Amino acid sequence: MHRFAMAILSATMTLSGCGTPAFQPVRGVVTLDGKPLPNCKVGFFPDVAEFKPDYHGFAFGMTNDMGEYEARHPKGDKGIFSGKYKVFFVAWVDGNGKAVPPESKPSEVLGGVKNLVPTKYGTPETTPVTASIGGGGGTFNFELSTKN
Numbered sequence: 001m002h003r004f005a006m007a008i009l010s011a012t013m014t015l016s017g018c019g020t021p022a023f024q025p026v027r028g029v030v031t032l033d034g035k036p037l038p039n040c041k042v043g044f045f046p047d048v049a050e051f052k053p054d055y056h057g058f059a060f061g062m063t064n065d066m067g068e069y070e071a072r073h074p075k076g077d078k079g080i081f082s083g084k085y086k087v088f089f090v091a092w093v094d095g096n097g098k099a100v101p102p103e104s105k106p107s108e109v110l111g112g113v114k115n116l117v118p119t120k121y122g123t124p125e126t127t128p129v130t131a132s133i134g135g136g137g138g139t140f141n142f143e144l145s146t147k148n
Contacts, residue, residue, distance in 0.1 A: 023079030024137030026059070026071040030089065032117065032144045036067030039099035040091040040117065042142070044071055044131065045124035047084040057081040062102050063091075084132045086124040089144060091116040118146055 026044070030037045040063040059080040061069030071080050092100035095111035106113040121127050121144055131140050 021057070021081040023073065023077050024082055024133050024135065025079045026131075026133060026137045026140060027061070028069060028140040028142065029067045030063050030069060030142045030144065031067055032091075033146055034143070036063070036065070037089075037091055037116070037144070038063055038065045038067060039102075040067070040069075040089055041102060042069045042071070043088045043090070043124070044080055044085040044133075045088065047086045047130060058085075079137060080133055082133050082135055084130060086127050087129040087131050087140075087142065088124050088127040089117045089121045089129075089142070117144060 030040050030042060042061040042063065044059045046058060057073060057080060059071040059073050061071045063069045070078065072078055073080065092104075092106050092109075092113045093116055094100055094109050094113055100106065100109055100113055115122055119126065121129065129142060129144075
C-alpha cells in the first residue's frame with residue numbers, strides 16, 4: 001500500500017509540474033525615439049549571479065511592424081519564468097537599410113549589417129534595461145533612445 005501511495009504522489013507531482021517554474025506571459029511594444037521599432041529581437045536574460053538554465057530560463061521576442069512582441073522560450077513555449085531580467089535589443093539592417101531576417105547570421109550578410117539600436121542596449125552585459133516578471137506576467141513596453 002505504501003508503494004502505491006508513493007507512486008500516486010510521484011505521478012501527481014510530475015503532472016502538476018512540481019520543480020519546474022511556470023511560464024508567465026510577457027508582451028509589449030518597443031519604440032525607438034518614440035516610433036515603433038519593427039524587426040527587433042527582444043531578449044530577456046536572467047539578471048543573476050549564477051545562471052541555471054532549468055530554473056532561470058530566458059526568452060526572445062520579435063517585434064512586428066507596430067513594434068509589438070511576445071516573449072517565447074527558445075523551445076517555443078510562450079512566456080518566461082518569473083524573475084528579474086536584463087533586456088537587450090537587436091534590430092539588424094543591411095547596407096541598404098533593409099531588415100535582416102531573424103534566422104540570418106549577421107556575419108553572412110553581404111555588405112555587413114548595422115544595428116539600429118544603440119550599442120548600449122545590444123547585450124545582456126551592457127543594457128541598462130531590466131524587467132521584473134511576476135506571477136501572471138504582464139505587458140512590458142520599452143522606450144529606447146538614440147540620444148545619450
